[in-house]
Amino acid sequence: MPERQVSLQELESKLGSYIHDVDNGATVVVSRDGRQVARIIPETDSAERKLAALKASGILDWSGRRPKNRRPSVRLRDGGSVSDIIISERR
Numbered sequence: 001m002p003e004r005q006v007s008l009q010e011l012e013s014k015l016g017s018y019i020h021d022v023d024n025g026a027t028v029v030v031s032r033d034g035r036q037v038a039r040i041i042p043e044t045d046s047a048e049r050k051l052a053a054l055k056a057s058g059i060l061d062w063s064g065r066r067p068k069n070r071r072p073s074v075r076l077r078d079g080g081s082v083s084d085i086i087i088s089e090r091r
Helices: 008-013 015-023 047-057 081-089
Strands: 003-007 029-030 035-040
Touching: 003 015, 008 015, 008 029, 015 029, 015 081, 029 047
Parallel strands: 003 029
Antiparallel strands: 029 035
8 A cells, every 4th residue: 555645634633544544554654844754654563564564664775684794984093993992991
């Protein structure tokens, strides 16, 4: 079901109808003063279905693969990293 755009005032006056739509798989985007303020997505019972719902709504963009193990991007002038300092301070 496609995403629906509604104003906060319209949502308040027809809440039951929009909840029915969400229960049937729709996503409702709520705006106030022309600015998006909320997104109502269907409740799901499994992690896979929750991820699928978030991907379908455009909130999440994930390939499903594990994240790559990356080295810290912050380096200090002496070539060490912030994590090296934290580890040495714990000793």
